[in-house]
Amino acid sequence: MRRALPLALVVVLAGCGNLQRLAEIGRPPAMTPPSDPTSDPTYRPLTLPMPHTNPPPAEDNSLWRNGSRAFFKDQRAAQVGDLITVLVNVNDTGILSNISNAGTTGVESFGMPNFFGLEGNAPKMINGNIVPKNLINTNSASTITGTGTITRFETITLRLAGVVTQVMPNGNLVVAARQEMRVNEELRQLTVNGVVRPQDIASDNTISHDRMAEARIDYGGRGQISNYQQSRWGQQLFDAILPF
Secondary structure (H helix, E strand, C coil): CHHCCCHHHHHHHCCCHHHHHHHHHCCCCCCCCCHHHHHHCCCCCCCCCCCCCCCCCCCCCCCCCCCCCCCCCCCCCCCCCCECCCEEEEEEEEEEEEEEEEEEEEEEEEECCCCCCEEEEEEHCCCCCCCCHCEEEEEEEEEEEEEEEEEEEEEEEEEEEEEEEECCCCCCCCEEEEEEEEECCCEEEEEEEEECCCCCCCCCCCEHHHHEEEEEEEEEEHHHHHHHHCHHHHHHHHHHHHHC
16 A cells, blocks of 8 residues: 555646656756657648649750749748748637527416316216316516626747748648747747748738638647646546546
């Protein structure tokens, strides 16, 4: 029993991610070293429906290339390993208000004033004092009122450099951008992934997030302030399993 208790404590701490927090007591969160995005265990090459490829038209004795914005060389990202700057500018506001009212009223009556002349024998058969024409009389009423309001304001402005990790058969580029910034014991992590068209890349080699397909934008981090802003794992467990 004495051996099982420390083992259970270690399992609980490891499962809840508290070992990392214990290791960072007294020092700022450790930053991850720069690495190849494709070496991440969660990285998977992206596959999308592709159109049929057409060979480029022959242009003999021409120095100009289709799609180029510079006479001698296009400086925009086009190959695996090229860098590209991703611009994220989200300013979204959503307000939803809903009010619903519902009311129902029902009245039911049932009687037997005449039934082959046997209505007079009904009280004797049931052995009680009943009036055949007023056998059943019911009424019901219900009222439902619902009110809901959702107000959402989101403002995110990011500018970070990414790398082309894949060139798809139709020429589209898969871009992965990651950035970490540590300020005053707080580590901020920025991640942007998506698919862009070479035609949408600006002449200064930038791309806006609203021109990225399958865009995934993650802005988070960890540190002392982030730890206080989230509920303890025990409270989260009770919130998930308690039915009331």
